[in-house]
Amino acid sequence: MRLSRDSKAILHAAAGLAAFVLWLAVTAGFRPLMAPDEARYAGVAFEMLRGGDWLVPRLDGLPFFHKPPLFYWISAAAMAVLGPSEWPARLPSILGAAVAALGLLLFLRRWADAASAKLSVLVLVTTPFFYVAAQFANLDMLVAGCISATVLLAAHASLSKAQGEAWRGALAGAFVFAALGVLAKGLIGLVLPGAIFLAWCVATRRTRAVWQMAWPPGWVLLLAIAGPWFVVMQMRYPAFFDYFVVTQHFRRFAASGFNNEHPFWFYLPVIAGLTLPWIGWLALARRGAREGRAPLSDVDWLMLIWCLCIVLFFSIPRSKLIGYVLPALPPLAYLIARAVPAAMKGPGPLSRPLGWTAALSGLLCLAAVAFVSVYVVQPGHRLRLPADVAVAPGDQVLMLDAYYYELPFNWALRQPVMVATDWTPAVVERRDDWRKELHDAARFEPERGSTLLVDTFRLHDALCVSRATWLIGPSNAVLAHPWLAQARLVAVSREAAVWRFAGSATRDRRCLDEPGVAAPQ
Structure with missing residues (x-):
């Protein structure tokens, strides 16, 4: 049976598409997601799937x-x-x-x-x-x-x-x-x-x-x-x-003050x-086409x-x-x-x-x-929990003075994480980075934003609770947060580390001030 011209065109197109996809996709799963861009967009897609809200793109639970x-x-x-x-x-x-x-x-x-x-x-x-x-x-x-x-x-x-x-x-x-x-x-x-x-x-x-x-x-x-x-x-x-x-x-196109x-x-x-x-x-071609051009x-x-x-x-x-x-x-x-x-x-x-x-x-x-x-590996990619350690369904996750875009995706977290840093406008507007992204997103849902974006001076309220908190931050974060000495170090890389903080069964707000009150489990 001879194929018509249209049928041949369709077959050629299908074969071409299959060849392109095969070539372009052959190594697509070989490397980890790069932060911030890949991890950010993959994380938003993962959160869309996890949360079931297919209308509102969300970054860490906030409209993005x-x-x-x-x-x-x-x-x-x-x-x-x-x-x-x-x-x-x-x-x-x-x-x-x-x-x-x-x-x-x-x-x-x-x-x-x-x-x-x-x-x-x-x-x-x-x-x-x-x-x-x-x-x-x-x-x-x-x-x-x-x-x-x-x-x-x-x-x-x-x-x-x-x-x-x-x-x-x-x-x-x-x-x-x-x-x-x-x-x-x-x-x-x-x-x-x-x-x-x-x-x-x-x-x-x-x-x-x-x-x-x-x-x-x-x-x-x-x-x-x-x-x-x-x-x-x-x-x-x-x-x-x-x-x-x-x-x-329009502002991003016409104004300065953005990255890159x-x-x-x-x-x-x-x-x-x-x-x-x-x-x-x-x-x-420029060197070879000196004579009459068509x-x-x-x-x-x-x-x-x-x-x-x-x-x-x-x-x-x-x-x-x-x-x-x-x-x-x-x-x-x-x-x-x-x-x-x-x-x-x-x-x-x-x-x-x-x-x-x-x-x-x-x-x-x-x-x-x-x-x-x-060679292009982000700090968060090296943070893998030991095989016998896992984030329990009732545990909190809090990032200190940084937002590791890739971790919610890599760890398949069930809930958004809290992020603790200085959220004053003067600090947020200084750079077009993760702080500004999360701060801008929180403006659309302020009540939820106030829960997830924790000012450093409110860490007592976030951590002195009757459940464990997994803390992720720079590997030298203990210098800025001495109370981390009370937490159990779970994983560490050259740039970042993970701790588990047991919290306070009595919800005592002094749990970050008095070593030993909230001993790690």
């Missing part, structure tokens, strides 16, 4: 509205099926990378040629930057996949309509992925693809295609998918809009270094504008993270693939140099994962 919930929904659902571990925690990023790669393959097979499509995807999935990010449990790769799919589907709809082909399904898909992008990381899931598509229409003189952005059925789809969660959160928490939209979008401030040109060396050795083909095609313009828009947009704010520019990698992979013939000074035998480049790049991908697994 830095980002929307799509990553947490996918990760928590994967944990429900596979159990709480590193692999399901990273599944959203793997899926985002697979969507970007598959979308690039299908788009280029239709609007460029099969050879360019295959080479572009080979470049993409063997680029160390892309590969490692696909195995990193944060929101950047997921939104990169959504943005890529939105741009490619919108361009496909425009090109199809120009040739009299069916276009509405592709445009509807673009709006669906834009909605998912909004649920993945906020307004950039809609604004960035829209800006890229608009700039492409202007550059290629497709003025009529601009009106596709106002297609009413598409906006109905987008609002129906992305709108309900935001409406429910605003109804439940009146301060949600100001915090999520104004603070986390870097100069405007920061992403140029980042992209150049993390896309080696493939980026070298672009350098060779005019840019519509696809060339799309990829060039797409790449530049992403890099320029994220270069403007002072706060920059490496993963922000991941949406620029699919078009960059195409530009590299297109540069290969020019770098070789004509259509010659390319299999050997390309094969060596792909092999070297693939080895660098695996080496990067191995390096992170061995």
